[in-house]
Amino acid sequence: MTGQAVSKRISYLGPEASFTHLAATKVFPNSTLVPFTTIPECIEAVAEGSVDYAVVPLENALEGSVPLTVDYLFHEAQLYVTAEVLSSIQQHLLVHPENRDAESFEAIYSHPHALAQCHKFLYYTYKNTPLEQYSSTAAAAKMVSELPERNIAAIGNEFSAHKYGLDILQRDIHDFHFNHTRFFVLSKSDHKLTDPSHDDQIKTTLMITPPDDDRSGVLHQMLSVFAWRRLNLSKIESRPLKTGLGDYFFIADVLADENETMMRGAFEELAALGCTVKTLGSYYTYKS
Amino acid sequence: MTGQAVSKRISYLGPEASFTHLAATKVFPNSTLVPFTTIPECIEAVAEGSVDYAVVPLENALEGSVPLTVDYLFHEAQLYVTAEVLSSIQQHLLVHPENRDAESFEAIYSHPHALAQCHKFLYYTYKNTPLEQYSSTAAAAKMVSELPERNIAAIGNEFSAHKYGLDILQRDIHDFHFNHTRFFVLSKSDHKLTDPSHDDQIKTTLMITPPDDDRSGVLHQMLSVFAWRRLNLSKIESRPLKTGLGDYFFIADVLADENETMMRGAFEELAALGCTVKTLGSYYTYKS
Numbered sequence: 001m002t003g004q005a006v007s008k009r010i011s012y013l014g015p016e017a018s019f020t021h022l023a024a025t026k027v028f029p030n031s032t033l034v035p036f037t038t039i040p041e042c043i044e045a046v047a048e049g050s051v052d053y054a055v056v057p058l059e060n061a062l063e064g065s066v067p068l069t070v071d072y073l074f075h076e077a078q079l080y081v082t083a084e085v086l087s088s089i090q091q092h093l094l095v096h097p098e099n100r101d102a103e104s105f106e107a108i109y110s111h112p113h114a115l116a117q118c119h120k121f122l123y124y125t126y127k128n129t130p131l132e133q134y135s136s137t138a139a140a141a142k143m144v145s146e147l148p149e150r151n152i153a154a155i156g157n158e159f160s161a162h163k164y165g166l167d168i169l170q171r172d173i174h175d176f177h178f179n180h181t182r183f184f185v186l187s188k189s190d191h192k193l194t195d196p197s198h199d200d201q202i203k204t205t206l207m208i209t210p211p212d213d214d215r216s217g218v219l220h221q222m223l224s225v226f227a228w229r230r231l232n233l234s235k236i237e238s239r240p241l242k243t244g245l246g247d248y249f250f251i252a253d254v255l256a257d258e259n260e261t262m263m264r265g266a267f268e269e270l271a272a273l274g275c276t277v278k279t280l281g282s283y284y285t286y287k288s
Numbered sequence: 289m290t291g292q293a294v295s296k297r298i299s300y301l302g303p304e305a306s307f308t309h310l311a312a313t314k315v316f317p318n319s320t321l322v323p324f325t326t327i328p329e330c331i332e333a334v335a336e337g338s339v340d341y342a343v344v345p346l347e348n349a350l351e352g353s354v355p356l357t358v359d360y361l362f363h364e365a366q367l368y369v370t371a372e373v374l375s376s377i378q379q380h381l382l383v384h385p386e387n388r389d390a391e392s393f394e395a396i397y398s399h400p401h402a403l404a405q406c407h408k409f410l411y412y413t414y415k416n417t418p419l420e421q422y423s424s425t426a427a428a429a430k431m432v433s434e435l436p437e438r439n440i441a442a443i444g445n446e447f448s449a450h451k452y453g454l455d456i457l458q459r460d461i462h463d464f465h466f467n468h469t470r471f472f473v474l475s476k477s478d479h480k481l482t483d484p485s486h487d488d489q490i491k492t493t494l495m496i497t498p499p500d501d502d503r504s505g506v507l508h509q510m511l512s513v514f515a516w517r518r519l520n521l522s523k524i525e526s527r528p529l530k531t532g533l534g535d536y537f538f539i540a541d542v543l544a545d546e547n548e549t550m551m552r553g554a555f556e557e558l559a560a561l562g563c564t565v566k567t568l569g570s571y572y573t574y575k576s
Contacts, residue, residue: 015421037400037403037419037420037421038400038403038404038407038419039404040404040407041407044407044411059355067347068401068404068405071464075464111423112325112326112423113356115325115326116326116327116328116356117356119326119328119329119332123332131325131326132325133303133325133423133424133427134423135399135400135421135422135423136421139421176359176363178528180528217515219511219515219521219524220508220511220512220514220515223507223508223511224508226508227505227507227508233507233526234526234536235526235536236507236524236525236526237524237525237526238521238522238523238524238525240466240468248522248523
C-alpha cells in the first residue's frame with residue numbers, strides 16, 4: 001500500500017474531466033493530478049521524475065489509442081505497471097441548463113469515438129441532427145457551457161457535467177453496456193499499488209519478441225509454454241515492430257504473479273526458444 | 289477487377305484530406321467519395337446500400353480507433369473485406385505561406401495522435417511551444433489556412449497541405465519511419481478488388497469465438513490447427529466480447545485463401561473444437 005500520500009504528483013492524459021482523469025482520481029484521490037496533452041508526454045513525465053506516477057489509457061479508450069501506449073512502453077520507456085484501472089464507460093447527453101427543455105438541437109458535439117459509441121442512440125433519436133467532432137468529450141462539454149445562446153448538446157461523462165455545470169438530459173446513451181476502458185498506472189520502480197477492495201486476481205503483462213525465423217510456429221510454441229503450466233492468458237495481441245512490415249512482437253496478460261515458480265519456468269523456456277521477454281510487472285485491478 | 293467504374297460511390301472516414309481519404313483515392317481514383325463523421329456511419333452506409341464500398345481505418349490509425357472497426361464488424365455488420373490498403377504515415381509541419389519564415393510559433397495544432405507521433409521532434413525543436421488538440425489533422429490544416437494573421441502551425445499530411453494551400457515547413461517529422469496504417473475496403477458482396485501491382489500474397493481475416501469453457505487451452509488448440517498445416521498468422525488479437533469481463537473473441541489474419549484445402553480443413557477442426565468462426569473474406573493489399 002503506497003502512493004496514496006498527499007504529496008504525490010500524478011500525470012494523466014487530459015484535459016481535465018477526461019475519462020483518464022476520472023480513473024486517476026479513483027487510485028489517487030488526494031494527490032496532485034497534472035494533465036498532459038499526449039500519451040508520450042504523460043509517460044515521459046514519470047520517466048524524467050517530474051511526477052511519481054502516470055495514468056494512461058491502454059485499451060478501448062476514448063481519448064487516446066492503445067497502440068500509442070503499448071508502443072511507447074515497448075520502444076521508449078523502462079517503466080512498470082503498478083496497477084490497472086477498469087472503468088465502465090458511461091456516456092450522457094449534456095446540455096446547458098437554459099436548454100434543458102429543448103427537443104431538438106442545432107448540433108451535437110463530442111469526440112469522434114464518443115459519437116461512434118452512441119451511434120444507435122443518435123441514429124434513432126437525433127437522426128437529422130449534425131454531429132460535430134471535437135478534440136475531447138470534456139472540451140465539448142466546456143464549449144456547450146460557454147454558449148447557452150446556441151441550442152447545442154455535448155456527449156460526455158458525469159464528471160464533465162458537474163465540472164461545467166451542465167444538465168444530463170439523457171443518461172447512458174452508449175450502445176454497448178459492458179464497455180470498459182483499461183488504464184495503466186506507471187512508475188519507475190517495480191511495486192504494487194493495492195486497493196482495499198481488490199479481488200486478489202494478480203496479472204502480469206509481458207512483451208515478447210519472437211526470434212526472426214518462423215514466427216507462426218514460434219507463437220504456437222510460446223503458447224504451449226503457458227498452456228501446459230495452466231497459466232491463463234487473459235489477453236494476447238500482436239503489434240508491428242516498426243522495423244519493417246511483417247515483424248511483430250506480442251503483448252500478453254498472464255493471470256499469475258511473475259515470481260511464481262511456473263512463471264519463472266515459462267520465462268526460461270521462452271528464452272530457450274529465442275524469444276526476448278520484457279516484463280512490465282505484476283499488478284492488481286482497481287474498478288470504477 | 290471490379291469497382292473501378294466512375295459511377296461507384298464510396299464512404300470514408302472524413303473529413304476531406306484525412307489519411308482515410310488518401311487511402312480511398314488510391315483504390316478508387318475515379319469514384320464519388322463521400323465523407324462521414326464516424327466509423328459506424330461509414331459502415332452502415334454500405335450495409336444500407338447508399339454506397340458501394342466503405343473505406344475505414346483498422347490498425348494504428350490516426351482518425352479512428354481499431355476497436356471501433358473490429359467490434360462493429362463483429363457485432364453489427366455482415367460485410368466482407370474486398371481489399372486492404374497499407375499507407376505509410378508521413379507527418380509534416382504545415383504553415384500559412386505568409387508565415388513560412390517564422391522560427392517560432394504561438395502554438396502547434398493537430399489531432400492528439402499526430403502530436404503524439406511527432407513527440408520527439410516537437411520535444412527537441414519546439415519544446416516551449418504550446419500543443420493544441422484538434423479533431424483531425426485536416427481540420428487543423430484548414431484552421432491554419434484561415435488565420436494567416438496568427439503565427440501558428442499544423443501537423444498533417446501532404447494532401448491537406450495541397451488542399452488548403454499551406455507550405456510544408458519541415459517534412460517527415462514523425463518519430464517512427466516504418467509507421468503504417470491499415471485500412472479495410474468493405475462491401476456487401478464477397479469478392480476481391482485487385483491492383484495491377486499487388487504482390488500476390490492473399491490474406492484472410494477471421495473472427496473466432498471460443499467455447500465458454502477453458503479459454504486458455506482453446507487458444508493453444510486453435511493455433512495448433514493452423515500451425516501443423518503451415519498456415520501462417522500475420523496477426524492475432526483478443527478482443528472483449530462485451531458480454532462481460534473476461535469473455536474474448538479473436539481476430540486473426542491468415543496468409544492463405546479461405547478456399548484452399550488446408551483452410552477448409554482448419555475451419556472444420558475449429559468447429560469441432562466448439563469455436564464459432566466468422567470469415568470477413570480473402571483479399572489483396574494495395575500499398576500507398
